[in-house]
Amino acid sequence: MRAFQLTDQQVAQFNEDGYLMVPGLFDSEEMDLLYKIGKADQGLSDLARNRRDNQGGVSKLSLRNDLPDDIYSAFVRSHRIVDAMERLLGGEVYHYHHKMMIKEPFVGGAWEWHQDYGYWYSNGCLFPYMASCMIAVDRATKENGCLQVLKGSHHMGRIEHGVAGDQTGADMERVQHAMERLELVYCEMEPGTALFFHSNLLHTSAQNKSPNPRWALICCYNAARNDPYKESGHPRYHYLEKWPDERIKEIGREQWAELQEQMGSEPVSA
Numbered sequence: 001m002r003a004f005q006l007t008d009q010q011v012a013q014f015n016e017d018g019y020l021m022v023p024g025l026f027d028s029e030e031m032d033l034l035y036k037i038g039k040a041d042q043g044l045s046d047l048a049r050n051r052r053d054n055q056g057g058v059s060k061l062s063l064r065n066d067l068p069d070d071i072y073s074a075f076v077r078s079h080r081i082v083d084a085m086e087r088l089l090g091g092e093v094y095h096y097h098h099k100m101m102i103k104e105p106f107v108g109g110a111w112e113w114h115q116d117y118g119y120w121y122s123n124g125c126l127f128p129y130m131a132s133c134m135i136a137v138d139r140a141t142k143e144n145g146c147l148q149v150l151k152g153s154h155h156m157g158r159i160e161h162g163v164a165g166d167q168t169g170a171d172m173e174r175v176q177h178a179m180e181r182l183e184l185v186y187c188e189m190e191p192g193t194a195l196f197f198h199s200n201l202l203h204t205s206a207q208n209k210s211p212n213p214r215w216a217l218i219c220c221y222n223a224a225r226n227d228p229y230k231e232s233g234h235p236r237y238h239y240l241e242k243w244p245d246e247r248i249k250e251i252g253r254e255q256w257a258e259l260q261e262q263m264g265s266e267p268v269s270a
């Protein structure tokens with residue numbers, strides 16, 4: 001398969017809008033493996049932490065700063081994502097962290113309006129040369145709390161953030177005014193669709209009141225030239241080894257077979 005490469009037009013669109021949606025970046029076998037492994041993985045579930053929103057909803061996130069040999073790391077290290085990130089951020093990037101965002105049916109909580117750089121700024125990152133790639137594991141819709149973005153809001157630069165429930169939220173006076181001038185986009189995504197978004201893009205997501213889960217894997221990167229000046233809860237610059245895209249399926253098949261063994265069933269091919 002020809003390696004995925006962003007076109008100049010896609011890069012220009014990201015720069016203009018602050019995000020870029022790429023439908024079908026990952027194929028059905030890759031997504032099937034990520035889905036099955038994610039939902040069966042006790043390690044991922046043990047790491048999951050609750051985040052309360054302002055209205056009593058609870059989201060979970062399972063976050064890692066390291067890259068063990070597993071399917072999540074194969075996504076993080078894939079040329080498909082990392083080469084695109086390096087184009088979008090204009091140079092070498094490293095892994096800042098990755099996280100499975102878990103909104104369970106009926107109870108899944110909202111995420112307040114924020115910019116990721118609103119809090120990564122406090123980690124000693126001098127420049128907003130940071131971005132994320134969100135991969136839909138379940139179908140993400142308005143009903144189950146898909147990501148919402150304010151198109152072009154990254155041009156506003158970083159705005160003030162404060163405590164909101166268990167979360168850090170953006171100054172709502174500014175967000176309200178920005179909403180009068182900028183388009184609100186619901187990022188509905190099929191499994192395998194990827195959303196690249198800039199760290200200064202204002203985004204939020206609503207509670208999941210639907211019967212359908214909304215899981216997504218978010219891989220976050222910082223530019224190598226933006227090495228934080230101090231220690232924080234996320235790593236400073238370290239070289240990111242990129243893996244061929246095929247590694248997602250290879251490692252996914254191995255991990256799925258191991259998980260099935262642990263669950264006491266006969267391994268079957270994915």
Ligand SMILES: O=C(O)CCC(=O)C(=O)O
Nearest residue numbers: 101111116147203205218
């Ligand atoms: O998963 C979501 O709905 C929101 C995620 C998010 O806002 C973030 O990770 O910065």
